[in-house]
Amino acid sequence: MNLSFKKDCHNHTKFCNHASGKMEEYVFKAIKKGIKSFCFLEHLESGINLSKRLWMNEEDIPIYLNICNNLKEKFKEKIEIKCGVELGFNPFAVSELMKKIEEYPFDPIGLSLHYKYIPQLKRWINLVSVKNFDTDIFKFMTDDEITLDYINTLITALDFFTPDFICHLNAISKNIKFNLENKEIEKSLKFLFKKMKQKNIDLEINLSGFDYTGEPFPNYKIIKMAKSFDLKFVLGSDSHSPEEVGKNFEKFKKYMENKKTN
Numbered sequence: 001m002n003l004s005f006k007k008d009c010h011n012h013t014k015f016c017n018h019a020s021g022k023m024e025e026y027v028f029k030a031i032k033k034g035i036k037s038f039c040f041l042e043h044l045e046s047g048i049n050l051s052k053r054l055w056m057n058e059e060d061i062p063i064y065l066n067i068c069n070n071l072k073e074k075f076k077e078k079i080e081i082k083c084g085v086e087l088g089f090n091p092f093a094v095s096e097l098m099k100k101i102e103e104y105p106f107d108p109i110g111l112s113l114h115y116k117y118i119p120q121l122k123r124w125i126n127l128v129s130v131k132n133f134d135t136d137i138f139k140f141m142t143d144d145e146i147t148l149d150y151i152n153t154l155i156t157a158l159d160f161f162t163p164d165f166i167c168h169l170n171a172i173s174k175n176i177k178f179n180l181e182n183k184e185i186e187k188s189l190k191f192l193f194k195k196m197k198q199k200n201i202d203l204e205i206n207l208s209g210f211d212y213t214g215e216p217f218p219n220y221k222i223i224k225m226a227k228s229f230d231l232k233f234v235l236g237s238d239s240h241s242p243e244e245v246g247k248n249f250e251k252f253k254k255y256m257e258n259k260k261t262n
């Protein structure tokens with residue numbers, strides 16, 4: 001499997017308003033864990049309305065990049081540091097999002113999907129939060145409909161963006177049954193992988209999944225499917241505190257070994 005265990009591609013900072021610790025502390029932890037390549041990947045969203053902001057303030061973006069670039073320089077002998085962004089796709093704010101990633105030199109760009117607007121409820125639902133998940137969505141959509149819509153929205157996102165990788169593909173399984181037995185869902189997922197391959201987009205294996213479902217996002221079955229499309233993978237801890245940098249890497253190694261021998 002084309003995968004580096006010395007690289008953590010997904011780490012947050014206090015700028016997203018729901019993570020803690022100094023950026024430098026994340027770097028110390030990464031060095032301590034033997035990580036050779038470390039990416040900050042802060043949340044960027046546009047046009048989402050929630051009671052609490054869970055992404056960077058526009059005015060914080062240059063400050064975030066400045067701190068990151070200083071750390072990159074300071075620690076360059078010890079570790080490679082990258083200053084990226086977790087770009088949250090919103091089909092209603094494509095031009096605003098495009099403008100932001102053109103304006104700032106984010107590297108890498110990880111694309112994800114966290115929120116869905118429900119017109120009947122006139123509000124945004126956080127699909128990937130366990131704590132703030134709004135089950136009212138089930139009044140209007142079934143699990144399979146949400147999943148299909150989620151994958152199809154990611155496919156649409158790739159008409160506008162060419163990120164370096166797609167983040168935590170099935171993180172909605174925290175709240176929604178991600179049913180691969182559904183032929184339409186399987187077909188859409190395969191179409192997404194085909195498009196990712198054409199555009200040379202990697203797939204993140206997000207290890208925070210272990211804390212919610214006991215499996216990474218995506219799980220072995222989806223990883224296997226992605227492999228059949230010859231996709232490349234990157235590992236991410238999705239740390240929201242310095243302690244979480246490189247979290248669950250060992251667990252993932254064992255998980256893959258177990259799956260292979262079973």
Ligand SMILES: [Zn+2]
Nearest residue numbers: 012016043240
């Ligand atoms: Zn987050």
Ligand SMILES: [Zn+2]
Nearest residue numbers: 086112167168
């Ligand atoms: Zn995310």
